[in-house]
Amino acid sequence: MELPGSKPDIHSYGAHKTYQVQSNITVQATIDSYITCKINHTSLEQPIISTFTMNDIVKGEPSLPSVSGPTEQVMFNTNVTLSCTSVGFYPADILVTWWEDDRELHATQPDVRLYEDKTYQVQSNITIPAKIDSLITCTINHTALQQPIHSTFKINVKVRSSPNIFAFSK
Template sequence: AAPTQLVVSGPSHREKPGQSVPFTCTARRFFPKDITVKWLKDKAEISAQQPQITPERTNSSYNMSSTVTVMLQEDDVRSQLICEVQHPELSSPLRGMYQLRRALRVSPSIRLVSDPPSPVEVNKTVNFTCHVKRFYPGDVTVTWLENGMQMKVENISRPEESPLGLFELRSQLEVQATEEKNTSVFTCRVVHDAQAPSDTNTTLWIIDPAR
């Protein structure tokens, strides 16, 4: 009997680039026992542990499990793992696939820019822009705080996908530099993929506010 459908499984939650993550390929109910397994990442072959072959309890066939460990990278959002099995009863190899983006979380880089930069003249309009770059998946929320209090901000762009498959967005905040806002701290708070918030702060300085 030829092996039935291959199942390739990965981690139960997303992992960061630089983590070594196991992936498993299983095939069931084949006979005879001879089976060969090959793993590829995109088109390049990668080495795996020896497959575990165990007899099926109910009938005279076998099950196979093969595990490979992959160190995830940022650009794996565009990569796939392929488990390829050959068996005497198969006329062509059987393939199972796993899109590595399902296992990957790339945290954003965050940069907060003030235009014009502090210190500014009193009553000038200041534009703060929060650049949130190179993240995956695209699930992100941005909020602004002034001295720790949440502000109402409309100007938040939608995440855009780059050619690499990572996302980026920007959020803008317009502030009137009135005297009482001197030394106010503005925070861009980013929550990515339900992780802990990441805060980036800037302080508004006003030139000689007492004059």
């Protein structure tokens, strides 16, 4: 499909009367689409053609991460698994990091999957011991973001109480 461009902007410069031409178009950026620029001129034996894929410039921002974990109270120091999911990003390269308060945690390699619309989804899981008042944060960094985005999860910890023991003496 041929797209109408803007009126070419032509500038003459130099003693040899050479010209510079610039034309701009606005198109809907879609993944896997191609743009071809074709230049015709009477001095050319054949047109100059240049094609590039929109994948080189299209970027889709990942959604705010969603962190899920146990909804009920868990006992102190028992292992819990948290899951972090973000969707709708392009290209596929993404960085997921987990933090407990200000300390980076080590998680397994995230699972990145392609959707039918050619955007991606990432899921990362981490298993950690439940601690009192611990905040666990999933941080997402991607080329389409100005700065990383994150979501935090607080594990509802139950502290095991020991029975009261009373000793009486006579």
